Amino acid sequence: MTIPQRQKLGRPLMKLIRLREWPILQQLHIEEQLLRTSSENWCIINDGTREPTIVMGVSGKPAELLEIKPVLHDQVPVIKRFTGGGTVIVDGGSIFVTFICNKDAVPDLQPYPRPIMSWSSLIYNEVFHGTGDFHLRENDYVFGNRKFGGNAQSITKGRWIHHTSFLWDYEIRNMAYLKLPSRAPEYRSARDHLEFICRMKDYISRSDFIDRTVRALGTHFSVESEELEAIQSGRSTKFSPLSRLLTAQEIESASCELESPKSLACFSSP
Amino acid sequence: MALRMWASSTANALRLSSKASLSPAFSLHRCFSSGILDGLKYAPSHEWVKHEGPVASVGITDHAQDHLGEVVFVDLPEPGGSVSKGGSFGAVESVKATSDINSPISGEIVEVNTKLTETPGLVNSSPYEDGWMIKVKPSDPSELGSLMGPKEYTKFCEEEDAAH
Numbered sequence: 001m002t003i004p005q006r007q008k009l010g011r012p013l014m015k016l017i018r019l020r021e022w023p024i025l026q027q028l029h030i031e032e033q034l035l036r037t038s039s040e041n042w043c044i045i046n047d048g049t050r051e052p053t054i055v056m057g058v059s060g061k062p063a064e065l066l067e068i069k070p071v072l073h074d075q076v077p078v079i080k081r082f083t084g085g086g087t088v089i090v091d092g093g094s095i096f097v098t099f100i101c102n103k104d105a106v107p108d109l110q111p112y113p114r115p116i117m118s119w120s121s122l123i124y125n126e127v128f129h130g131t132g133d134f135h136l137r138e139n140d141y142v143f144g145n146r147k148f149g150g151n152a153q154s155i156t157k158g159r160w161i162h163h164t165s166f167l168w169d170y171e172i173r174n175m176a177y178l179k180l181p182s183r184a185p186e187y188r189s190a191r192d193h194l195e196f197i198c199r200m201k202d203y204i205s206r207s208d209f210i211d212r213t214v215r216a217l218g219t220h221f222s223v224e225s226e227e228l229e230a231i232q233s234g235r236s237t238k239f240s241p242l243s244r245l246l247t248a249q250e251i252e253s254a255s256c257e258l259e260s261p262k263s264l265a266c267f268s269s270p
Numbered sequence: 271m272a273l274r275m276w277a278s279s280t281a282n283a284l285r286l287s288s289k290a291s292l293s294p295a296f297s298l299h300r301c302f303s304s305g306i307l308d309g310l311k312y313a314p315s316h317e318w319v320k321h322e323g324p325v326a327s328v329g330i331t332d333h334a335q336d337h338l339g340e341v342v343f344v345d346l347p348e349p350g351g352s353v354s355k356g357g358s359f360g361a362v363e364s365v366k367a368t369s370d371i372n373s374p375i376s377g378e379i380v381e382v383n384t385k386l387t388e389t390p391g392l393v394n395s396s397p398y399e400d401g402w403m404i405k406v407k408p409s410d411p412s413e414l415g416s417l418m419g420p421k422e423y424t425k426f427c428e429e430e431d432a433a434h
Contacts, residue, residue, distance in 0.1 A: 059343035059363050084343075085366035110434045112337040113365035139366050153367035156358070157315055183342070 012041055012105045014221035016214065017228055019046040024053050024090055025079055027098075028243035030231065032082050034100050035154060035161045037239055042100040042226075043217055044163075045210055052091040052174055054078045055165070057152060060087055061254060062246065064182060068255035071177050078251055082242040083163065084113075085139075085152030089177055093169030093199075095206060097213055099123075100161045106220070111160050113153055120151070120162050126216035132203040138185040141166075145187055146198035168200040168209070305332030307398050311414050312423035313374040315356075318398065319406075321414055326375055329402045330362070330393060333427045338364040341393040344386040346403060351379050353406060355413050360403065362393060371403065375413045381405040 019027065027046050034042050054076055056065060062078060065087045071078065076089075090096075099120065103111040109119050121136035128134035132143040141149030141164065149166045175193040188196055200209065217223050310318045316334035320327045335341065343363035353359045353373035361368045383402050386392060393401040408414070418426060 057363070057366075058345070058361075058368050082368065083366075084363040084368045108434050110337065110430075113339060113367035113369070114337075115434070116367075117365070151366050153365075155367055155369040157356075157370060157372055 011220065011222045012102075014041040014043055014101075014105075014217060014223050015226040016217070016223050017042065017044045017226050017231070018210075019044065019228065021048045021050050021092065022046045023051070024049040024055060024096070025077075025243060025245060027096060028055075028079070028081050029241040030228070031098055031100065031161060031163065032154075032241040032243060033239050034231070035156065035159055038100070039102065041102060041105050041221065042098070043214075043221075043223070044096070044098040044100075045213065046096040046098075047206060047210065048092040049090050049094060049096070050092065052076060052089060052171070054087065054089050054177060056080050056087045057085040058082060058242070059084070062251050063254040065179055066251070067177055067179060068251060072248060072251060072255075074177075075248075076177055078246045080244060080246060081152070083152035083154045083161065086150060086181055086183075087178055088150050088165050089170075089174045090165055091171065091174065093167065093171070093201075095166040095168045095200075095209065096163065097166065098161065098163035101159065103158050103160060111155055113155070116153060116155075116160055116162050117151060120164075123213070123216050123220070124149075126219065127209065127212040128204070137187050140185060142187075143198055143203060147196055148198050148200045166200055166209070167197055168206055170197070170199065305336075306420050306424050306427070308420050310398070311374065311417035311419065312426075313356075313372065313417055314426065315372045317372060317374050319374045319414065319417065321408070321411065324407060325380060326377070326406045326408050326414075327402045328373060328375070328404050328406060329397055330371060331423075332397045335394045335397045335401075338362065338367075338369060340364055341390045344390045344393060344403070346382045346386065347379055349379050349382050352409075353377060353379060353404070355410075362390070373404075373406065374417055375406060375408050376410055377406040377408040379404050380407050 027044065031044060054066060054071065056078065058080065060080060062068060066078065106119055109115055117136065117139055124134065124141060134141065134143055137145065139151055140147040149164050151162065151164050153160060153162045172194060178193060180192060214223065310320050312318050312331060316331045318329055318331050341362050341364045344360065346360045353376060355374065355376045356372055358370040359373050360371045362371060382404050385400065386403065
């Protein structure tokens with residue numbers, strides 16, 4: 001693995017890709033490829049995604065996390081991503097920010113979940129300085145006690161990714177597709193979705209948030225913009241990402257097993 | 271930083287001795303103060319390997335499970351596949367992260383710990399015994415020679431923690 005070029009000031013290089021309304025599955029595929037096959041540090045900012053999409057973590061079980069019948073009826077896409085963490089529903093009101101780093105990119109940072117999470121909050125402390133009562137609460141970004149940013153990570157031998165979906169805005173009806181998770185942070189205190197989350201738009205504009213994020217990154221890295229086409233042209237055709245769209249049959253089977261684990265109907269559907 | 275490290279090491283040792291149900295074979299081994307067992311070999315990516323006859327057991331160390339936090343999911347391969355020294359063979363999920371598990375040795379996977387599907391927390395409570403992950407038929411036993419012994423690994427962990 002080559003060590004990224006360091007600028008004269010000692011800040012490591014970070015390449016920045018800015019996207020707008022890029023499909024979330026394609027974003028995840030790009031991220032996974034960069035994590036696994038690149039030796040550079042990256043920041044990806046995707047301002048929204050066109051289609052409302054449910055995104056579960058690597059161990060997510062649809063029957064436990066989703067209201068299956070409306071999800072199937074409304075044909076809401078469900079993705080299982082390669083990182084850990086919980087379930088979100090994303091759409092045009094979401095803003096995605098991803099950091100992909102070599103483990104030595106941040107001095108004195110141990111490549112484990114909690115140190116990386118803490119470090120990320122330092123970046124966003126700068127972004128939200130003077131804006132709302134921002135902090136990292138357990139593993140969520142909150143204003144006060146209301147979540148507006150969900151995090152997930154993946155850590156390999158020499159690199160890590162920390163990505164966040166921010167709720168700049170959301171549709172209330174979309175939250176109805178998600179169940180209250182059995183594994184929830186303590187501070188949630190059994191609140192339902194609408195009592196638990198808040199909108200970032202009540203605190204900051206989209207453009208200000210993105211500009212401040214890039215500026216905050218610049219205090220830790222030497223940031224250079226990169227075009228997505230440059231990455232796509234160099235993509236390895238051998239790489240197979242783990243993030244994938246679940247089929248309707250998979251979602252339906254999960255629901256069937258939950259309702260009646262030994263039902264023959266679970267096995268007879270086409 | 272040093273005080274916190276010592277407290278963590280002592281807590282790990284106590285946790286191992288009081289919570290973990292050490293089998294007679296393991297209880298005969300010395301337990302280093304940092305939760306590191308004698309008789310095992312260790313990789314810099316914090317996996318351990320115990321070579322017994324034709325088979326070697328592999329798991330993650332107490333140091334690793336402590337830093338990862340509560341393990342909620344373990345993704346392991348099927349028996350019959352192969353592993354390469356230093357290569358990833360699976361992952362654990364903890365907090366909000368998936369973390370790769372890398373094999374300290376090369377060989378054929380002959381057994382996988384299926385208990386970890388229902389009880390992933392065994393990786394935290396019993397990293398060296400019930401939390402074992404795969405058993406491998408080594409293709410090159412000489413690879414074990416390049417791994418760290420308990421004293422070397424103890425020093426490695428202390429230096430790694432002190433550096434951060």
